[in-house]
Amino acid sequence: xxxxxxxxxxxxxxxxxxxxxxxxxxxxxxxxxxxxxxxxxxxxxxxxxxxxxxxxxxxxxxxxxxxxxxxxxxxxxxxxxxxxxxxxxxxxxxxxxxxxxxxxxxxxxxxxxxxxxxxxxxxxxxxxxxxxxxxxxxxxxxxxxxxxxxxxxxxxxxxxxxxxxxxxxxxxxxxxxxxxxxxxxxxxxxxxxxxxxxxxxxxxxxxxxxxxxxxxxxxxxxxxxxxxxxxxxxxxxxxxxxxxxxxxxxxxxxxxxxxxxxxxxxxxxxxxxxxxxxxxxxxxxxxxxxxxxxxxxxxxxxxxxxxxxxxxxxxxxxxxxxxxxxxxxxxxxxxxxxxxxxxxxxxxxxxxxxxxxxxxxxxxxxxxxxxxxxxxxxxxxx
Ligand code: G3I
Numbered sequence: 001x002x003x004x005x006x007x008x009x010x011x012x013x014x015x016x017x018x019x020x021x022x023x024x025x026x027x028x029x030x031x032x033x034x035x036x037x038x039x040x041x042x043x044x045x046x047x048x049x050x051x052x053x054x055x056x057x058x059x060x061x062x063x064x065x066x067x068x069x070x071x072x073x074x075x076x077x078x079x080x081x082x083x084x085x086x087x088x089x090x091x092x093x094x095x096x097x098x099x100x101x102x103x104x105x106x107x108x109x110x111x112x113x114x115x116x117x118x119x120x121x122x123x124x125x126x127x128x129x130x131x132x133x134x135x136x137x138x139x140x141x142x143x144x145x146x147x148x149x150x151x152x153x154x155x156x157x158x159x160x161x162x163x164x165x166x167x168x169x170x171x172x173x174x175x176x177x178x179x180x181x182x183x184x185x186x187x188x189x190x191x192x193x194x195x196x197x198x199x200x201x202x203x204x205x206x207x208x209x210x211x212x213x214x215x216x217x218x219x220x221x222x223x224x225x226x227x228x229x230x231x232x233x234x235x236x237x238x239x240x241x242x243x244x245x246x247x248x249x250x251x252x253x254x255x256x257x258x259x260x261x262x263x264x265x266x267x268x269x270x271x272x273x274x275x276x277x278x279x280x281x282x283x284x285x286x287x288x289x290x291x292x293x294x295x296x297x298x299x300x301x302x303x304x305x306x307x308x309x310x311x312x313x314x315x316x317x318x319x320x321x322x323x324x325x326x327x328x329x330x331x332x333x334x335x336x337x338x339x340x341x342x343x344x345x346x347x348x349x350x351x352x353x354x355x356x357x358x359x360x361x362x363x364x365x366x367x368x369x370x371x372x373x374x375x376x377x378x379x380x381x382x
Pocket of ligand 1: 084085088127128168217253286336
């Protein structure tokens with residue numbers, strides 16, 4: 001792999017259109033821009049599988065059931081699915097007497113029908129908890145509120161999921177904890193760091209075969225706040241391993257910021273290697289690229305997004321223990337980036353941070369992903 005070192009994406013907004021297209025094409029290995037249709041051979045799931053890698057996407061059953069074009073895209077492109085919301089606790093246990101598995105079950109059925117594997121996201125998080133749980137944990141915390149839930153959910157999907165994000169986003173160095181842990185969480189406040197151990201052990205007990213991941217955000221950039229998260233995560237993983245916590249993988253969310261944030265292939269690959277030398281596998285779990293700070297011209301934005309995608313995936317895939325990538329959505333028609341105010345563009349234009357546009361046509365980001373998977377070392381014999 002050729003390291004491009006610091007990302008050309010830094011300051012992309014100031015380049016001329018021609019200069020940017022030229023730079024991106026060089027960085028992305030002369031991407032074939034705007035291919036109008038995708039053959040089965042070119043589908044991301046096929047391109048990934050040919051290298052023993054995974055490509056998948058986050059989705060929602062309501063979209064799959066209401067939009068046939070979208071459902072066809074997800075079925076043909078993704079080899080793995082993850083629910084954007086259905087397997088979070090607020091969805092699965094909206095009240096303290098009943099579980100609500102219908103949406104997650106329906107998504108699993110869609111995945112089975114299309115020979116797709118499925119991940120669970122996420123068992124323990126400081127967000128997306130039902131109100132009743134927040135209140136009970138504050139007034140009357142009980143370890144069984146953690147373990148009984150994990151046992152119930154992991155048992156229901158035992159043998160059916162490839163992996164679970166057991167604990168999501170446990171670090172946030174901004175919160176002042178000496179080890180960089182996220183303290184503003186019902187789980188940390190009740191049990192301290194021990195909640196992580198409890199959760200992994202409960203998940204392992206309920207499903208001995210599923211891979212157990214710790215998932216974290218914002219560990220990718222070449223900037224001090226991302227470095228602080230990388231340091232906190234590696235130290236946390238060292239403590240978990242020293243206590244024999246059954247952790248198998250690290251999920252690198254990769255909600256990347258185009259046009260202004262610096263990314264370095266060396267920094268990214270070094271971090272992935274630090275994780276894999278500790279015996280963990282690494283999956284990019286939520287890739288998308290914010291173009292909030294990009295210019296108006298969609299082709300310039302698409303080119304910058306593609307260039308950063310290629311830079312990032314080349315670096316990740318260069319490390320043997322990296323297993324693949326899921327995007328957080330697949331088409332710009334349905335992206336959290338477009339419905340989340342802090343990522344909205346001032347000009348009101350739709351975010352273009354996913355591999356397919358709102359009409360399900362592949363964009364330069366798709367070409368960048370095909371190129372990154374195609375250039376990746378073959379894992380099939382490992
Ligand atoms: O379903 C209700 C709907 O009935 C109601 O009318 C509407 C009003 O706001 O809210 C709907 O629920 C929203 C849900 O998404 C479904 O759209 C929640 O308010 C909203 O908080 C929720 O946001 C999700 C967020 O996680 C919290 O669960 C985003 O879609 C989802 O993209 C985001 O995903 C996270 C990952 O889990 C972890 N990593 C970061 C990533 C992005 O923030």
